[in-house]
Amino acid sequence: MKKRSTKLAVLIAVVALIAAACSSGGDEAASADFRIAIVAPSASNDLAFTQSIVDAANKLKADGIIGEVAVTDGTFVVDDAAVAIRDYASQGYDLVIAHGSQYGGSLQEIAPDFPDTSFAWGTSADTFGLPNVYSYEAASDQGGQVMGIMAAALSKTGKIGIVGPIEVGDAKLYVDGFKQGVLFYKPNADVTINYIDSFSDVALASEAAQSLIGAGADVLSGTAQMVVGAVGVAKSEGVLWFGTQANQTSLAPEIVVASQVYHWEVILEEMINNVKDGKLGGELYSITFANDGLVIEYNDGFDLPADVKELAENAIKSMKANG
Amino acid sequence: MSEIFTTAVLVAVVASAIRLAVPLLLAALGETFGQRSGVLNLGVDGIMLLGAFAGYYAVLKTGDVWLGLLSGAVVGFVLGLASAVIAVTLKAEQGISGIGVYLFGLGMSDLLFQKLVGTPIPIETFPPVRIPFLVDIPLIGDMFFRHSLVVYLAFAAIPLATFIINKTTFGMNIRAAGEYPEAADTLGVSISRVRYATEIIGGTLAGIAGAVLAISLGIFQQNLTNGAGFIAIxxxxxxxxxxxxxxxxxxxxxxxxxxxxxxxTLEIIPRDLSNLFAMAPALITILALVFVARRFQPPAALTKPFTRGK
Structure with missing residues (x-):
């Protein structure tokens, strides 16, 4: 009797192990099968907006959470992006990400034609009431405030300049947050914002930086992919720079103080889990300090005074505590 | 409002205007040679992009800005030659083939950048050259005589181009090819040879313009020209x-x-009207074009392929 029960126990254990193995293998298979497509306006390695989402998706792939990442970048022309979005949906990708505020109108037309495909649109806070569209945004004003506080603390002239693209989306949030941060620390500071009305004109961004420096700014920041030219000007003029969207230290290790880096993978993973559970959209996601979607990466090569770093860390801590 | 009338602002605006003008000037000068001989090349922006990448990549690898400039010129030369084959020998419709050259340059420059470089890496820029004595002239010195050597060379190319077009036999042949190709042909001028030469000059200058842009900015990025080639046209x-x-x-x-x-920067333009003012350069260009179109005629044979005996 004892022998028989031992045999039964062993059998149950083996069956349980096989079942667990099959179950685990099944999850891996599901992850490996999950396919993401990204359509984005600038280059995948722009050290800014597009790179942030591509890096996030590649991280999820490296972690085995998804199986395939397809990217169509450089679609400054919205009609080109619309073709790519529709094409990916037709090919059966599980999640098609339209990474650009300007793609909203196209997505609103395309998503209803593919009710079984999940779409994500950012940066935006609108899902158009569609059950298969997620929207996502970055609370970039949070990082902007932290950067602004540091900028004000480091500025000797009290004049700080910001080069912006077009006054929309996370760019506007960042610029507004940065200004708030500066004025919070130094209410008398002179913050000048120069929106060049282009996401892609590197030469104009460069001249905007020159103009701000000419007006006395000794600390600059800026957002979007065209700022690479502005960083170059800041470097040649010896003016400090604060980056956002991706780590911009490599552009000018001498003058980049810190960068606010977007970690979209935090919310992408949630979206993917929802899609796997059959929920294809209808929710808004945001990356913040609290969910670790926003991270301040300091330039190790820049000698940032300890008290200034402490100011930044305290601000981050406070924002994390407040959600 | 009084801030705008300060000398510092005036100096900043003029110096910035000169920097912004130089790539446009070089590309437009090159295109002038082509159009004066009867060939429209809408591919200028694509040639500029490939010239920009070639210049950027050469500087990235060698640190030599002049080698970068030369690389842009060589790439421009080759694409100018290719444009000439398409427009002159194959007699393709010039508008459409030019768009093809543009799209090739746009795509190929990005592809090469992705494969050979990847993430934007800063490069050396042209060093400023202070012209002795002239740089010390109040106001004028800061506006005009603190630029890089390529800026001075670009402006020196204006009288040179005027001289070539108006005072040399080659220039006369260019004008004849653009206005009366049949008559010029009967006088022994090889229209094909002239148009090949102008397309190569145009391509080379467009390539140089792209290289100047990339090396002046010290960076390359996808679609770096942002349509500057079309503005040049x-x-x-x-x-x-x-x-x-x-x-x-x-x-x-x-x-x-x-x-x-x-x-x-001076916050004289309200942020709400920022978009409106951003259109100002384009609007002024369109208005000027309307004015020019009423007073001047393009070369009579512009965009018309030449076939002997037709």
């Missing part, structure tokens, strides 16, 4: 196919852009 019409007119157009375009930026 518009400037050829703006300048009524004359180098001096083109220079004035390029400077006006640069000046309006620089002025708008400066007015934004």
């Amino acid at each position: 518009a400037l050829v019409y703006f300048g009524a196919w004359r180098p001096t007119g083109i220079m004035l157009g390029a400077l006006l375009f640069g000046f309006v852009n620089a002025l708008v930026l400066e007015l934004k």
Whole structure:
């Protein structure tokens, strides 16, 4: 009797192990099968907006959470992006990400034609009431405030300049947050914002930086992919720079103080889990300090005074505590 | 408002206008040669992009800005030759084939950048050259005599181009090929040879313009020119196919852009109206084009392929 029960126990254990193995293998298979497509306006390695989402998706792939990442970048022309979005949906990708505020109108037309495909649109806070569209945004004003506080603390002239693209989306949030941060620390500071009305004109961004420096700014920041030219000007003029969207230290290790880096993978993973559970959209996601979607990466090569770093860390801590 | 009338602002705006004008000026000058001989090349922007990448990549690998400039020129030369084969020998419809060259340059420059470089890496830029004595002239010195050598060379190319077009046999042949190709042909001028030469000059200058842009900015990025090649083509019409007119157009375009930026920095332009003012350079160009179109005629044989005996 004892022998028989031992045999039964062993059998149950083996069956349980096989079942667990099959179950685990099944999850891996599901992850490996999950396919993401990204359509984005600038280059995948722009050290800014597009790179942030591509890096996030590649991280999820490296972690085995998804199986395939397809990217169509450089679609400054919205009609080109619309073709790519529709094409990916037709090919059966599980999640098609339209990474650009300007793609909203196209997505609103395309998503209803593919009710079984999940779409994500950012940066935006609108899902158009569609059950298969997620929207996502970055609370970039949070990082902007932290950067602004540091900028004000480091500025000797009290004049700080910001080069912006077009006054929309996370760019506007960042610029507004940065200004708030500066004025919070130094209410008398002179913050000048120069929106060049282009996401892609590197030469104009460069001249905007020159103009701000000419007006006395000794600390600059800026957002979007065209700022690479502005960083170059800041470097040649010896003016400090604060980056956002991706780590911009490599552009000018001498003058980049810190960068606010977007970690979209935090919310992408949630979206993917929802899609796997059959929920294809209808929710808004945001990356913040609290969910670790926003991270301040300091330039190790820049000698940032300890008290200034402490100011930044305290601000981050406070924002994390407040959600 | 009084801030705008300070000398510092004036110096900043003029110096910025000159910097912004130079790539446009070089590309437009090159296109002028082609159009004066009867060939329209809408692929200027694509050639500029490939010239920009070639210049950037050469500087990235060697640190030598002049080798970068030369690389842009070589790439421009090759693409100018290719454009000539398409437009002159194959007699393709010039507007469409030019768009093809543009799309090739746009895609190929990005592809090469992705494969050979990846993430934007800063490069050396042209060093500023202070012209002795002249740089010490109050106001004028800061505006005009603290630029890089390529800026001075670009402006020196204006009288040279005017001389070549108006005072040399080659220039006379260019004008004849653009206005009366049949008559010129009967006098023994090889229209094909002239048009090949002007397309190669145009391509080379467009390649140099792209390299100047990339090396001046110290960076390359996808679609770096942001349509500058098309503005250069518009400037050829703006300048009524004359180098001096083109220079004035390029400077006006640069000046309006620089002025708008400066007015934004000084917060004289309200942020709500920022978009409106951003259109100012384009609007002024269109208005000027309307004015020029009423007073000047393009070369009579522009865009018309030449076939002997037809």
